[in-house]
Amino acid sequence: MSDSLDFIAPVENGEEGFLIKPEFKPKSIRSFVIRAGRITVGQKAAFDTWWPSYGLSLYNGAIDPQVIFGRAAPLVLEIGFGMGDSLLEMAKNEPDKDFIGIEVHPPGVGKLINTAGKEGVKNLRVYMADAMDVLEDCIPDASIDRLQLYFPDPWHKKKHNKRRILQPAFVQKLRPKLKSGGVFHMATDWQAYAEHMLEVMNVAENYANLSPENGYSARPEYRPITKFEKRGERLGHGVWDLLFQHRP
Numbered sequence: 001m002s003d004s005l006d007f008i009a010p011v012e013n014g015e016e017g018f019l020i021k022p023e024f025k026p027k028s029i030r031s032f033v034i035r036a037g038r039i040t041v042g043q044k045a046a047f048d049t050w051w052p053s054y055g056l057s058l059y060n061g062a063i064d065p066q067v068i069f070g071r072a073a074p075l076v077l078e079i080g081f082g083m084g085d086s087l088l089e090m091a092k093n094e095p096d097k098d099f100i101g102i103e104v105h106p107p108g109v110g111k112l113i114n115t116a117g118k119e120g121v122k123n124l125r126v127y128m129a130d131a132m133d134v135l136e137d138c139i140p141d142a143s144i145d146r147l148q149l150y151f152p153d154p155w156h157k158k159k160h161n162k163r164r165i166l167q168p169a170f171v172q173k174l175r176p177k178l179k180s181g182g183v184f185h186m187a188t189d190w191q192a193y194a195e196h197m198l199e200v201m202n203v204a205e206n207y208a209n210l211s212p213e214n215g216y217s218a219r220p221e222y223r224p225i226t227k228f229e230k231r232g233e234r235l236g237h238g239v240w241d242l243l244f245q246h247r248p
């Protein structure tokens, strides 16, 4: 656990409020846009109160989930939880599992830890950092039972496609983190991204598509319908779930 709130600094021009920034190492291509966010005094208070219980820092290096949660339980890792509504719901619905969420967007992290704290949720921790760095430096090999990537930024324009988080190199970086038999679960409402995911995953080494036709899977019951997805539905988009199992 990290009780350091170094990532929050008072605004320097004398106005009320604080600047907050996620943790990340220098990189040439990112799957997100860097925003040093501004938070209010109230939001800072939420971080002061709940970060020491829920926050994990990239700079503390490798974690031992059993030490963090004080028990041995299946581990679920979610990358890019947004505002965290569905992650919180899953943590509450599956108390027999432990959940770690990674998100670079500070308001989403703040909202999640504030609600989780008020509701007394115990099986959840968060990184406010780039998932690439967290995977590299913090998550032990063969530790994850379920990895979740829901509605990642689609980066629609062709020239931006390289910023999509789901790329062959990323998939291979994830692979050793999954336990044997662990499942990588993706969902998207952007058809071109779904096709890209399927193409990358169907040829990825040591992953087996859990759909019998090597295609998309039905939404498993544990995945709640996210706010993002509801919006997609209203816009008439489809939603595609992909489930791949790590089989070494």
Ligand SMILES: C[S@@+](CC[C@H](N)C(=O)[O-])C[C@H]1O[C@@H](n2cnc3c(N)ncnc32)[C@H](O)[C@@H]1O
Residues within 6 Å of the ligand: 031, 032, 079, 080, 081, 082, 083, 102, 103, 104, 105, 108, 129, 130, 131, 132, 149, 150, 151, 152, 153, 154, 165, 226, 227, 228, 229
């Ligand atoms: C389109 S939103 C979807 C949010 C949420 N999963 C949902 O379904 O509502 C994608 C999220 O991924 C986060 N993200 C993108 N790249 C990331 C990275 N490398 N590490 C952590 N979070 C990332 C973004 O900040 C954003 O909140």
